[in-house]
Amino acid sequence: MPVKNRFAELLPEITAWRRDLHENPEILFETHRTSAIVADKLKEFGCDEIVTGIGRTGVVGIIKGKSDKSGKVVGLRADMDALPIHEQTGLEYKSKTDGAMHACGHDGHTAMLLGAAKYLAETRNFDGTVVVIFQPAEEGGGGGREMCEDGMMDRWNIQEVYGMHNWPGHEVGSFAIRPGAFFAATDQFDITIEGLGGHAAKPHQTVDSVVVAAHVVTALQTIASRNADPVDQVVVSVTSIESSSKAFNVIAQRVQLKGTVRTMSKGMRDQAETRLKAICEGTAATFGATAEVTYYRGYPCMVNHEEQTEFAADVAKSVSGDCDDAPLVMGGEDFAFMLEERPGAYILVGNGDSADVHNPHYNFNDDAIPAGCSWWAEIVEKRMPAA
Ligand SMILES: [Zn+2]
Numbered sequence: 001m002p003v004k005n006r007f008a009e010l011l012p013e014i015t016a017w018r019r020d021l022h023e024n025p026e027i028l029f030e031t032h033r034t035s036a037i038v039a040d041k042l043k044e045f046g047c048d049e050i051v052t053g054i055g056r057t058g059v060v061g062i063i064k065g066k067s068d069k070s071g072k073v074v075g076l077r078a079d080m081d082a083l084p085i086h087e088q089t090g091l092e093y094k095s096k097t098d099g100a101m102h103a104c105g106h107d108g109h110t111a112m113l114l115g116a117a118k119y120l121a122e123t124r125n126f127d128g129t130v131v132v133i134f135q136p137a138e139e140g141g142g143g144g145r146e147m148c149e150d151g152m153m154d155r156w157n158i159q160e161v162y163g164m165h166n167w168p169g170h171e172v173g174s175f176a177i178r179p180g181a182f183f184a185a186t187d188q189f190d191i192t193i194e195g196l197g198g199h200a201a202k203p204h205q206t207v208d209s210v211v212v213a214a215h216v217v218t219a220l221q222t223i224a225s226r227n228a229d230p231v232d233q234v235v236v237s238v239t240s241i242e243s244s245s246k247a248f249n250v251i252a253q254r255v256q257l258k259g260t261v262r263t264m265s266k267g268m269r270d271q272a273e274t275r276l277k278a279i280c281e282g283t284a285a286t287f288g289a290t291a292e293v294t295y296y297r298g299y300p301c302m303v304n305h306e307e308q309t310e311f312a313a314d315v316a317k318s319v320s321g322d323c324d325d326a327p328l329v330m331g332g333e334d335f336a337f338m339l340e341e342r343p344g345a346y347i348l349v350g351n352g353d354s355a356d357v358h359n360p361h362y363n364f365n366d367d368a369i370p371a372g373c374s375w376w377a378e379i380v381e382k383r384m385p386a387a
Pocket residue numbers: 104139357358
């Protein structure tokens with residue numbers, strides 16, 4: 001079964017929704033307009049239950065199939081938030097809000113899941129229940145985590161969850177997926193190195209925190225090169241160095257470093273955190289300074305479950321004829337929290353030859369809509385076949 005005809009019919013309507021969302025981007029949990037539109041549309045489609053305010057501005061819709069002999073409940077999740085980027089596409093429907101832009105295609109994700117919800121509420125050609133999940137704050141705010149913390153999975157007895165993201169550079173409407181670890185755990189750190197400031201001509205009377213910081217940055221490279229098993233993935237990037245001295249002739253009392261750690265397994269994540277702290281403290285002590293490390297755990301590694309991944313790939317093949325093997329992605333994905341609570345899978349849908357996500361020239365490709373919507377609908381109709 002290729003792309004469903006109904007989605008070819010609905011394409012102009014879904015595209016109009018998508019472009020309206022694109023024109024009105026909202027960041028993190030501030031998706032008030034978007035959430036209201038989603039809730040209104042779900043109501044208009046005739047969903048059986050619509051609940052707002054899950055995970056602050058998240059929206060959940062329930063669609064019951066023609067029958068419920070299976071007792072199955074499948075969750076389908078889209079993200080709604082935009083990024084703090086100044087759009088440079090020059091599109092007719094470009095962002096009306098300066099400094100906010102749908103540069104990750106979440107406008108497309110929201111529109112595609114709305115399209116699928118409309119079709120599923122019309123046809124109800126399945127045996128079980130669908131929960132459509134619209135989350136805010138995927139871009140660093142942990143909206144998915146907050147929806148889980150609000151008890152979403154248990155409240156609706158969700159048994160499996162599926163997610164989808166567009167993928168620039170991959171043929172439009174074609175799919176790619178991988179089982180197991182897929183997106184990285186994304187952690188952050190702050191390091192404060194405290195030395196002893198003084199006159200730049202009298203270094204012997206100081207503990208130069210800039211020199212200590214330089215050694216720390218260099219030593220941190222050994223987490224990846226000397227501590228990690230070479231077959232494991234780990235990235236440690238120091239992205240900011242700020243000295244307390246702004247003068248050419250004053251040795252700094254203090255230096256502050258910031259950065260990120262990306263890993264693909266719990267073991268590697270724990271090891272990176274332990275080594276980062278030990279290296280900072282040990283290196284600082286070597287030079288008579290101190291280092292204080294604050295390590296923030298962000299999104300966990302997003303792990304696709306084997307069986308659901310195989311199923312998701314089969315559905316993708318039935319929609320677009322093929323499903324490619326996706327590469328590991330060192331970026332983070334908030335859907336990881338949902339996959340920690342329930343088995344499921346996350347798939348990539350090609351966005352064609354576009355600028356990369358998070359780029360001010362990026363745009364979601366509306367030609368991916370029929371394939372994306374069809375994948376959602378087929379996930380439901382194949383996982384919970386009509387009795
Ligand atoms: Zn993004």
